[in-house]
Amino acid sequence: MTKALIISGGIAGAVTAMALRKAGIASEIFEAYPTGADDVGAFLVVFANGLEALRVIDAQAPVVEHSxxxxxxxxxxSDGARLGERPIAGTEQGTGLGPRTLRRATLYQVLHTEAARRGIAVRHGKRLTGAETVRTADGERVVATFADGSRAEGDLLIGADGLHSVTRTLIDPAAPKPRYTGQNTVCGYTRDADVALPSDTYTMIHGKRAFVGCTRAPDGEIWWFANIPGTELDRAHPSAAAPRVWRERLAGLLADDGTPAAAIVRATDDHRIVASNAYDLASTPTWHTDTMVVLGDAAHAAAPNAAQGASMAIEDGIVLAKCLRDHPEPRRAFVAYEQLRRERVEKVVAASAGLARRIASGTADGRPARPDGAGRGGPEADNNWLTGYRIEW
Structure with a gap:
């Protein structure tokens, strides 16, 4: 039986492992961190296309349950005037379809619990440092080496190791690096803001100097995010600046607006604010070798404005597994996977970058930009090409 080594056990890794299992392919996940579930303060959105992809591997229900x-x-x-309201693309009443909002750590935990229930092994503390293809009597094999000195051998290696992927550089040492977009994303949670927000709604506030989105959870808590211009934070310590500094800076940017955004931000406790950098990766020229391939943010990364990062990674993992099922030779499967995915994901990256530029310039005020997005940029369109995408297994 074919065996895949999956590098990184994040969202993409867990989904890929479950999809491979459905395709009859064994896999093992190698996670760099001791426990995973990093970026615990951030939240994200899974749209209808991501949920429908999860349905292919019977993993939709636990995500819906925890979101x-x-x-x-x-x-x-910016003056507080209501500019309009519209349904979010892909929303179907009574179906549980998107978007669904949940913390990143929750999505990680839900998917890994489901993967473990299906007998998929996860090896923690395995930071990839190298990989090479070796020829054996049975054909080509790939051998991965890790920072702790251990090794693992399989028929193929799948790099689901995120934005700053080691696998990407092993495949192509000249691969482009992620681009910092010039924006910081700040998010938080509060129960103390005396603000009326409708339920089942993302309220998108186009301030004069900052963009804020917020929604009210079923328990009454307000979840909010903001995109603001700023210098790139230290990746090793992105939250080095005190949360109160972020709160006061953001509240100051919003103070002159006639909206509830400043009040929401000021009502948020220090320990409930987290900041991060926004990056994108418009195009990675080389996605694979004969035995190694990248997916998710390791292959393509959109600025967070379209909020499709999780859904794109989920789609990638399932399409790749389908291609490996249909093309037993890894290289042929990788070629088919790239043909099916490249145009779509690069279109999402470009659209999200355009939305980010419009928000940063203020030109999105009152004229919602496309594509559909939430969580850090706004669910503001009805583009069927994006949320209407379905995978025929």
Whole structure:
């Protein structure tokens, strides 16, 4: 039986492992961190396309169970005027379809619990340092080496190791690096803001100097995010600046607006604020060798404005597994996978970058940009090409 080595056990890694199992292919996950579930303060959105992809591997239900929905998006200008409301693309009443909002750590835990239930092994503390293809009597094999001195051998290696992927550079040492977009993303949670927000709705606030999105969870807590211009944070210690500094800076940017955004931010406790950098990776020229391939953020990364990162990674993992099922030779499977995915994901990256530019320039005020997005940029369109995508297993 073919065996795949999956590098990184994040969202993409767990989904890929479950999809490979459905395709009859064994796999093992190698996670660099001791426990995983990093970026615990951030939240994200899984849209209808991501949920439908999870349905292919019977993993949709636990994600829906641990998340909450939004049916529509409301737009507010910097003066507080309501600019309109519309359904979120892909939303179908009563189906549980997107978008679903949950913490990144929750999605990680849900998917890994499901993978473990299916007997998929995860090896923690395995930071990839190298990989080479060797020829054996049975054909080509790939041998991965890890920082702790251990090794692992398989028929192929799948790099699901994120934005700053080691696998990507092993495949192509000249591969482009992620680009910092010039924006910081700040998010937080509060129960103390005396602000009326409709349920099942993302309220998108286009302030004069900052963009804020927020939604109310079923328990009444307000979840919010903001995109603001700033210098790149130290990747090793992105939260080095005190949360109160972020709160006061963001509240100051919002103070002159006639919206509830400043009040929401000021009502958020220090320990409930987290900041990060926004990156994108427009195009990676080489996705694979004969035995190694990248997917998710390791292959393509959109600025967070379209909020499709998780859904794109989920789609990637399932399409790759399908291709490996249909093409037993890894290289042929990788070629088929790239042909099916490259155009779509690069279109998402470009669209999200355009939305980020419009928000940063203020030109999105009152004229919602496409594509559909939430979580850090806004669920503001009805593009069927994006959320209507379905995988025929």
């Amino acid at each position: 909450f929905p939004a049916q529509r998006v409301a737009l507010i200008g």
